[in-house]
Amino acid sequence: MRLVMLGPPAAGKGTQARLLAERLKVPHVASGDLLRDGVRHRTPLGMQAKSYMDRGNLVPDELVLQLIDERLQKPDAQAGFILDGFPRTVAQAEALAKRLQARGVALDKAIELMVPDEEVVKRISGRRTCRNCGAMYHTIFDPPRNVNVCNACNGELYQREDDEEGTVLMRIEVYKANTRPLSEHYERTGLLARMDGVGRPDEISRRILSVLDDTRAQPAAPARAKGGA
Numbered sequence: 001m002r003l004v005m006l007g008p009p010a011a012g013k014g015t016q017a018r019l020l021a022e023r024l025k026v027p028h029v030a031s032g033d034l035l036r037d038g039v040r041h042r043t044p045l046g047m048q049a050k051s052y053m054d055r056g057n058l059v060p061d062e063l064v065l066q067l068i069d070e071r072l073q074k075p076d077a078q079a080g081f082i083l084d085g086f087p088r089t090v091a092q093a094e095a096l097a098k099r100l101q102a103r104g105v106a107l108d109k110a111i112e113l114m115v116p117d118e119e120v121v122k123r124i125s126g127r128r129t130c131r132n133c134g135a136m137y138h139t140i141f142d143p144p145r146n147v148n149v150c151n152a153c154n155g156e157l158y159q160r161e162d163d164e165e166g167t168v169l170m171r172i173e174v175y176k177a178n179t180r181p182l183s184e185h186y187e188r189t190g191l192l193a194r195m196d197g198v199g200r201p202d203e204i205s206r207r208i209l210s211v212l213d214d215t216r217a218q219p220a221a222p223a224r225a226k227g228g229a
Contacts (some may be wrong), residue, residue, distance in 0.1 A: 001080040001212060002105065004087065006183060006209035007113035008175045009168070011197045012121040012204065017084040017115065019205045024212075027076050031085035033061065034067045045070065061092055069099050080108075082102040084092030088178065090185045105135055109215055111208055124168045154223065 001024055005013040014030065021028035038046020039053070045067050049059045073148065079189055087093040100106055103223060115123075120147070126139040134157025139142045142148060148157045161167060186192040193211045 001082075001108050001216075002014060002100070003081070003212075004083045004093075004107060004110040004186075005113070006110055006116055006186075007197055008117075008120050008179075009171050010120050011113040011115045012201065012219075013084050014110075015201050016204060016208060017082045019201060021082050023205070023209065024080060025081075025084060026080035027071075027074075028082050028084060029068065029077070031064060031068065031083075034071055038067060045072075045153070061095065065092065065095050065099065068096070072100075073103075074118070087182065090181050091095065093185055095180055107191055109193050109212065110183075110191045110219060111187075112183055112192060112194045113204070114194050115197040118167075119198055120172055121165055121168050124163050124171075125159075125165045127159065127163045129160055130155040130157055133158070192229050 003020070005017050007013045013220060014028075017028045017030070035049050035053070039050045040046070045063065048063055049067070052059045052063075064086060068083070072081055072117070077138075083096075088095055097106065122140065123138075126141065128137045128139075128144070129135070130150035130153065133150060133153045135150050135152050136142075137150075137157060142156060149155075150157055162171070183192060193208075195204070195207050195211065
């Protein structure tokens with residue numbers, strides 16, 4: 001299966017991608033991890049990306065696409081993959097589809113996790129980070145033993161600025177503005193599956209796997225000839 005995960009911040013995309021990757025025996029390909037790994041290992045593409053990141057600029061679409069494409073050509077991704085964090089725009093989605101088509105494959109599904117705004121705010125604004133060791137906690141889902149004190153090193157816990165409620169609400173609006181066209185694109189192509197992203201991780205995984213089982217049971221669409229409509 002070749003999948004793309006969509007959803008707002010803190011929707012659980014990474015968690016579900018990891019669980020599905022383990023279940024389906026395919027790699028979880030996170031664009032952020034690829035960028036960091038490329039920089040850490042000083043690969044040619046990684047060093048190109050670093051030149052933009054060091055200036056505080058966004059890494060160009062074509063460069064990110066090259067990193068993704070390079071990863072998807074490795075042996076472990078030939079049977080499928082789960083993309084997390086890419087694509088983020090319709091232009092990226094179309095470029096990805098062309099790269100895959102050139103290799104005679106295509107996406108099977110775009111899974112969009114639907115999480116209410118208030119749930120996203122609760123998930124993010126409850127995060128607390130240790131100033132000393134960087135350990136992460138949550139005031140509701142994973143509280144420390146003592147309020148604002150790290151279990152591991154007794155360091156002070158604090159709320160990062162980008163986890164504050166006002167900032168989270170702005171992030172949600174940016175997500176909606178940027179991702180709605182992408183969601184609509186995948187809906188037009190018949191690849192989108194929206195699903196409830198609220199619940200225990202195992203429950204959400206079962207919902208996704210049920211949709212994927214239905215997808216696998218459907219007859220494959222005939223391949224288009226190059227240059228066809």
